[in-house]
Amino acid sequence: MSERATDYVTPIVEIAASLFARKGYHGTSMRDIGREVGVHAGSLYVHIQGKEDLLEAIVHSIMERSERDMEEILAAGGTATEQLRQVAARDLKLIGENKEFATVFFHEWRNLSEPRQQAVIASRDRWETGLRSIITQGIEAGEFREADPRIAGIALTSILNWAYVWYSPDGSLTTDELADRFADLLIEGLRAH
Numbered sequence: 194m195s196e197r198a199t200d201y202v203t204p205i206v207e208i209a210a211s212l213f214a215r216k217g218y219h220g221t222s223m224r225d226i227g228r229e230v231g232v233h234a235g236s237l238y239v240h241i242q243g244k245e246d247l248l249e250a251i252v253h254s255i256m257e258r259s260e261r262d263m264e265e266i267l268a269a270g271g272t273a274t275e276q277l278r279q280v281a282a283r284d285l286k287l288i289g290e291n292k293e294f295a296t297v298f299f300h301e302w303r304n305l306s307e308p309r310q311q312a313v314i315a316s317r318d319r320w321e322t323g324l325r326s327i328i329t330q331g332i333e334a335g336e337f338r339e340a341d342p343r344i345a346g347i348a349l350t351s352i353l354n355w356a357y358v359w360y361s362p363d364g365s366l367t368t369d370e371l372a373d374r375f376a377d378l379l380i381e382g383l384r385a386h
Contacts, residue, residue, distance in 0.1 A: 202240050205230055206254075209247040214293040218248055218301040248301060249309055255298040256316040258287055263323040273331025274380055277349070280324060281379075282372035284353045288360065289368040295357040321346055328383070337383035349379050 208229045212221040223244055227234035241247060262283040266276050288295040302313050324346040331337035337345075352375050360368070 202250075205237065205240065206247055206250045209244075210251045210293045210297050213248065213251065213301055214296040218244075218297070218304045245305060245309070248297070249305060251294050251297045252302045252305065252309075252313060255287070255291065255294050256313060259284065260316050260320055262287065263320050267323055267326070273327050273334060273336050276327045277331070277380060278373065278376045280327065281349065281353060281376040282369055285356055285360070285368040285372045285375070288353070288356045289362065292357055292360070299354065299357055321350070324349065331383065335385050337380075338385045340383055345379065345383055348382075349375070352379070 205226065209221070209226050212225055212229065216225070221244075223234040223237055226244075226247070227237055230237070263280070266279045266283070269276075269279075271279075303310065305313065325342040328337065328340070328342040328345050332339060332342070356371075360371070366374070
């Protein structure tokens with residue numbers, strides 16, 4: 194895609210994310226998106242193939258950034274405690290700064306066609322494998338007590354992933370402060386005594 198085409202598609206994706214977050218994927222028509230963009234719905238098809246492509250672009254944006262963050266955290270090394278703090282900080286920041294995209298990701302990814310859903314599941318599985326490896330590393334290093342890494346990972350993921358529902362940038366805590374508090378809760382629960 195040319196730079197000019199990308200410059201045109203990016204605002205369409207952002208508008209679609211806003212509409213999907215408010216009205217849902219099925220509640221939003223291409224006509225709605227065209228109206229918000231300021232063009233006829235048919236003109237959108239010059240740049241995109243259809244509504245599902247917009248959903249995929251939104252979902253892929255969150256997945257790609259989340260997976261890249263995990264890869265960077267794992268590559269940087271450090272203690273399991275430091276890495277868990279980084280996971281919490283980056284995940285909350287991603288969700289907090291991209292609330293509409295995150296809302297669409299968590300609510301609408303299942304509206305993708307089967308092959309596209311499989312890509313989401315594969316990305317999620319890679320991310321969760323990274324998280325479990327951090328927890329396992331902490332157990333093996335004696336930082337964390339014996340625990341099921343899968344259950345501990347589910348606990349942290351559940352805490353972080355609901356941020357799209359309750360997080361407000363106008364709240365009393367920043368995403369970094371919230372991440373520290375959530376990491377403290379999980380780390381204290383895992384800490385070897």
